[in-house]
Amino acid sequence: MATVKEIKDDAIINIQVNKSYYLMVKALSLQLFTNISVENKDGYLKELLSKEYQDLNDEQRSLYTIILLLAEIETQATKQDLYEKREITLPSENSVKID
Numbered sequence: 577m578a579t580v581k582e583i584k585d586d587a588i589i590n591i592q593v594n595k596s597y598y599l600m601v602k603a604l605s606l607q608l609f610t611n612i613s614v615e616n617k618d619g620y621l622k623e624l625l626s627k628e629y630q631d632l633n634d635e636q637r638s639l640y641t642i643i644l645l646l647a648e649i650e651t652q653a654t655k656q657d658l659y660e661k662r663e664i665t666l667p668s669e670n671s672v673k674i675d
Contacts, residue, residue, distance in 0.1 A: 602646060612639070
């Protein structure tokens, strides 16, 4: 028998997340989403978010967990007014022509 540390069942842990970490989590979510081999990815996401966690397979649980983490980071950023607006160039506005 071994003794391990576990977070208490009723624990709520507050962590601070900087932009670099947020972008790493966002990149991970994109990688997980890219690896999904289904034709209708929008339908897949809708179904994923409508199921109970215990009804998901390992791949789905991984993506679901990251989606929840990103949602919480973005919710807190909104509540704390930590967003800034900036203009970006859209691909259709790119003036560089590649032949």
